[in-house]
Structures are given as C-alpha cells and as structure tokens.
Amino acid sequence: MGKLTRRARAKADYLGFLGAREWPLAASGLGVVLGVVTILPSAVGVVLSVVALALGVATFTRDVRLLRRRWAGFEFTTIAAPFPTAELPPPAAYPEPAYLAVPARGTALVSAAIDRELWTERHTIDVAEEPYRLPPALKATAPHVLPLRARGRLLFNGPIVGMRGDPLPAAGARPAPVRLHRARFFDAVCSNELGALRITRVDTGEEYDLRKAELTDTAGALRELSSSTLADLVGVSTVAFTTDGKLVTVRQSSLNSVSGLLLAPSGSGSLEPRDLRTPDGGRRRLLHTAVRAGMERELCEESGLRPADVRGTKVVGFARWMERGAKPEFFGLTELAVDSAEVTRRRPGSGERLYSAGLTLFDVDLPAIGAALAGGVPLSEALPPRLWEDGSLPLLLALRAAAAWQAARV
Structure with missing residues (x-):
C-alpha cells in the first residue's frame, strides 16, 4: 500500500x-x-x-x-561530456579549491580548508522568511523541463531547504551565518537540474546553457552560493559504520532520479525544513546540528535503523556538485551502536523500497584510506575497487571526507 x-x-x-x-x-x-x-x-x-x-x-x-x-518548440539533449572545469574557475573566496572528476558519476568542487573549518562546528544558520521563487527565465522553462525529468522516475514536490551562503573559513572570528531558504523539490528540478541539459529553441536555434547563464559570475568564475539564483537544495549524505567495522551502503533502484543502480551512502538525500527544528520544536541555530539531523533522518529512513541505533554523527566535508547546478553537498561519518548482523535484519519502510534495492556491507579501513590520500594517492587507487567502480558520487565524496578527518585525528 x-x-x-x-x-x-x-x-x-x-x-x-x-x-x-x-x-x-x-x-x-x-x-x-x-x-x-x-x-x-x-x-x-x-x-x-x-x-x-x-x-x-x-x-x-x-x-x-x-x-x-x-x-x-524546444529540443532537449543531455550533455554527456565531462563538466568543463577549465572554463569555470572556482570562486576566488574558496580556499584550496580543487575539482574532482569521477568518470560516469560527475564532478565536484572540493576544498580541504572548508572541510577543516566544518570540523570546528562554528557556523551558525539564518533562515530566510520568504520561500524561494523561481526567477522569470527559469519559471518560463519549468513546464517543459519537468515532464522530461519526471519521465520514468518518481518525483515528489516535497519541502526542501536551499542554501544562499557559503561555509567559508573566517580567520580569528566566528564565520558569518550561512543563509538558508525554504523551497520545493520541483524548484530544484527546474533550476539546478538544468545543468546537465542543453535546451535549444527549434525556431531560432538559440541555446540556453545554465552553466553560462546562471553559474558564471561577472569575473567568469563559478558563482558563490551567496549570489546564486538557483534553488540550491542542500544535499546531506553520511557513511555509517557498524560496531564490527562494516561500512553500510544502499543499493539504489532504477527509480532513483540520481545515481540509479549505484551504491549510495548509508543515508543520502536533501535537507528538509523539519531538520531545522529540535525535537521539542525549537529552532536549530548551528549549521552542523541541522545537517546532522538531516543525515541521521535519511539514514534511518533508508536503512530501517532506529534513532537509538545511532551513537553519533560528525559533519566532515562539503562539496558542490557541478552537473547539478553546483548544488551544495554535506558529508558525515556516523558511528552505529549495532553490529552488521543486526543491520542486515533491518528493513526500510515500504515507501523507501521503491528507491532501495537493499543494503550491502563492506570492510573499509578509513585510516588507511586517509593516510593514502594524505600521501598523494588518487582517490581511485585509495578506495577498494568495488566502491570506486560502483559507488555514486556522494558515496565517494563522503568516504574521501571521512577518511581525511580520520587521518587528521591520528
């Protein structure tokens, strides 16, 4: 039912x-x-x-x-070529920026300095009073884009949280609050998701390229989130480890709108307005507590685990997913209070089974991966082959960030 x-x-x-x-x-x-x-x-x-x-x-x-x-009157084609990172430099305000491209999965803008800043848990949040509205140009294309993106998939226009600020380090002072806004999922489908499409008017041959129209600032670099016009829904993903050291991954079904049939993190989805509230109905004021709430909610929904099975989650990384309109993504590392045998007995709710084909557990040595990455070994060689070959981009990025955090603690 x-x-x-x-x-x-x-x-x-x-x-x-x-x-x-x-x-x-x-x-x-x-x-x-x-x-x-x-x-x-x-x-x-x-x-x-x-x-x-x-x-x-x-x-x-x-x-x-x-x-x-x-x-x-419109023709839509998928842009299969890798994201043109050479044509879109990172924002000047991002410290230690680097593009990480994974064949057939996507491209992410990462920053080791931003990750380290997140470990300090100093960022606060400020939620806008007015919800996000599609700008006129994107609103005009929405009726054409949505049928294309919804074809063969199950999409829900549920409430989400977008981001209009960047979690940048602030030397010697508390960073400025990160601005958030409320939106709906279809706002993101009709804005951020245009990054992977080429839209051409049949009568004039004119092309609309989101990467040039919406992602590029006046200096020719990638816009900061603070000046973006897109919905920029906040992605939250965490990798969870059992008490006997097993990594929990979710096998995505073909109905997933992103990363179908790939291995996903233990919990992965979008930040929602309910994650901005404490259990007693109060407002969360710290970025890491809101993001952590979203990660653990997604983890429980997709794995069948209960909140009591989670010992704690650490927010360990941040990236921007370029093919998805450079949307923000946060990554976490979760310690579970149950072993792998108990995890395999759990089942997600019937609604989640539309998207999940089950759980797969792996032996993963995070400290060893972190040491390899710190020594200059590429991510493709530092990770176990199965995870590199079958892992979704959020899974690979989450493991990278978690391993770096583990290495820094040694």
Whole structure:
C-alpha cells in the first residue's frame, strides 16, 4: 500500500506543478465541463448552452494546440561530456579549491580548508522568511523541463531547504551565518537540474546553457552560493559504520532520479525544513546540528535503523556538485551502536523500497584510506575497487571526507 500511495502522490505533485503554470488551459477545460452540465431543459436554454459549449470546445482545442506547439518548440539533449572545469574557475573566496572528476558519476568542487573549518562546528544558520521563487527565465522553462525529468522516475514536490551562503573559513572570528531558504523539490528540478541539459529553441536555434547563464559570475568564475539564483537544495549524505567495522551502503533502484543502480551512502538525500527544528520544536541555530539531523533522518529512513541505533554523527566535508547546478553537498561519518548482523535484519519502510534495492556491507579501513590520500594517492587507487567502480558520487565524496578527518585525528 505504501508503494501505491507514493506513486499516486508523485503523480499528483507532477500534475499540480504543471497545472499551476498552465491554468488558462485548465480554465478552458472547466468551461467545457460547465457547458455540458448546465444545459437547461428549455429550448432557449438548450440553444444558449450548446453555443457556450461550442465556444468552450473551440477555445479549449486552441489552447491544447498552442500548448503542444510551445512544448514542441524546444529540443532537449543531455550533455554527456565531462563538466568543463577549465572554463569555470572556482570562486576566488574558496580556499584550496580543487575539482574532482569521477568518470560516469560527475564532478565536484572540493576544498580541504572548508572541510577543516566544518570540523570546528562554528557556523551558525539564518533562515530566510520568504520561500524561494523561481526567477522569470527559469519559471518560463519549468513546464517543459519537468515532464522530461519526471519521465520514468518518481518525483515528489516535497519541502526542501536551499542554501544562499557559503561555509567559508573566517580567520580569528566566528564565520558569518550561512543563509538558508525554504523551497520545493520541483524548484530544484527546474533550476539546478538544468545543468546537465542543453535546451535549444527549434525556431531560432538559440541555446540556453545554465552553466553560462546562471553559474558564471561577472569575473567568469563559478558563482558563490551567496549570489546564486538557483534553488540550491542542500544535499546531506553520511557513511555509517557498524560496531564490527562494516561500512553500510544502499543499493539504489532504477527509480532513483540520481545515481540509479549505484551504491549510495548509508543515508543520502536533501535537507528538509523539519531538520531545522529540535525535537521539542525549537529552532536549530548551528549549521552542523541541522545537517546532522538531516543525515541521521535519511539514514534511518533508508536503512530501517532506529534513532537509538545511532551513537553519533560528525559533519566532515562539503562539496558542490557541478552537473547539478553546483548544488551544495554535506558529508558525515556516523558511528552505529549495532553490529552488521543486526543491520542486515533491518528493513526500510515500504515507501523507501521503491528507491532501495537493499543494503550491502563492506570492510573499509578509513585510516588507511586517509593516510593514502594524505600521501598523494588518487582517490581511485585509495578506495577498494568495488566502491570506486560502483559507488555514486556522494558515496565517494563522503568516504574521501571521512577518511581525511580520520587521518587528521591520528
């Protein structure tokens, strides 16, 4: 029943989002319906109702044709080439920036200095009063983009949290608060997710490239999150280890909109407004407590673990996923209070089984990986081959950040 309910909710979210933007067509359709149900028994009433019905049908038919023409006026192609990092330097304010490209998975902007700053847990948050709104240019393309992105997938227009600030280090002082905002998932689909598409107008041949239009600042570098116009939903991922040292990974199903059929972190998803509240309903004021709440919530939802099974989570890293509109991603390391045998007996809720094909546990020596990375060994060689070959980008980045944190503690 859970799977059927989630499928119905996904379809309702999809139709509601499109309907809100194509309301003239819906109004015409309503006119047709009203013309049918208001036919009166009198001769004059019948004539007037038939005329009204004919006009409604004509208007509705015209609107359908116009809508089909508009939707057919764009061509969408997936950009398969690696992200052009050479054409988009990192923001000047990012210390020690580096692009990390993983074949067939994606490209991330990472910063060891930002990761180390997160370990100090000094960042506070400030939540905007007004929710995020798509800018006019992106709002105009939304009805065309959403059907393409939703094809063959289950997408829900649930509440998410976006980011309008950068977790940058501040020498000798507390960093400025990181600005957050509330948004909906379809806002991100129709903004950040355009980064992997090439959109061409059929009549003029004009191309819309999000990377040039929205990601590039006046100096030709990548925009900081503080000046972005995208939804920039906050990704939260954590790698959890059992009491007997096993790494828990989630095998993604084909229905996942991102990283389908790959190994995902123990918990991975998006920060939600409920993560900004404490259990007693108060407001969280520190970035790491909000992010940690989101990581542990996703971990429990996707693995079937309970909050009591989690000893603690440390936020260990940050990156920006370039193919997804340079959206922010946070990574954590979770210590569990149960062993691998207990984990394998757990089952996620029926709704999550649409996206998860089960759990896979691995023997992973984080300190050894951290030492190898510190010695200059590439991530592809430092990680176990199976994880490098089958791991999603969030899993690989989470392991990288967790290993670096472990190495720094030695």
